[in-house]
Amino acid sequence: MSTIVLVHGLWVTPRSWEGWVRHYESKGHTVVTPAYPGFEVEVEALRADPTPIAGLTVPETVAHLEKVITELPEKPIIMGHSFGGTLTQLLLDRGHGAAGVVINSAPPEGIRVTPPSQIRSLFPILSNPAKRHQAAGFTAEQWRYAFTNTLSEEDSRAAYDRYAIAAPGSWVWSYGLIANFKPGKQETWVDFRNPDRAPLLFIAGGADHIMPPSVNRSNAHHYRAEGTVTDYVEFPGRSHWTCAEPGWEQIADTALDWALRHSR
Secondary structure (H helix, E strand, O other), X not given: OOEEEEEOOOOOOHHHHXXXXXXXXXXXXXXXXXXXXXXXXXXHHHHXXXXXXXXXXXXXXXXXXXXXXXXXXXXXXXXXXXXXXXXXXXXXXXXXXXXXXXXXXXXXXXXXXXXXXXXXXXXXXXXXXXXXXXXXXXXXXXXXXXXXXXXXXHHHHHHHHHHOOOEEHHHHHHOOOOHHHOOOOOOOOOOOOOOOOOOEEEEEEOOOOOOOHHHHHHHHXXXXXXXXXXXXXXXXXXXXXXXXXXXXXXXXXXXXXXXXXXXX
């Protein structure tokens, strides 16, 4: 049996992994779902007081995740969704993990593919510079376009009510699109030619608006170190909410089977 660390993305908390935790634990694995620093409280508490969200930084989040991982009794399989995928790539680049799986991953620095649906998804945050210093969230309608576009309006609203929180506006402004235009290495830079990186699988959703397949394909193709393993698989018709939308078990099993097969 293996230890699996599940890293959540922006606009949600570890609650977003609740189905995966039960699924993997039923197979006998140990599952750890670390929250970002300050996110240890429940969704409802973060909505009532988003103060921990606004000031959070990527370096302190990576440092927190490294502490969690290095205290485990073995090198875990690390899986991350959305910005959790970026964090997973940063962790693997630092030598952590027996294998990694990123799902609908946000890109690290250097990925210059920017599909129109991604710009539209992030426009509610990028259209207001004041949100750079705030905890910035989506309305239920904006959430449905960015996250749950394959769900009915009713099911999307239920997901929004149970899982959605704000995200650090500074992360949206500082990484991805804008990081590529700043001089020097940014906080989401990874060494694509690192020969010591653990095997890494990209899973993309064919109907993902905010992190479309073209972004994930480009990200995967940037990894070029000889002797390393990097794979890519795409599931047609699946949204950014693929880890919880109907049929999510297929994604979870694909991720786990690949990781167990390639763990080192």
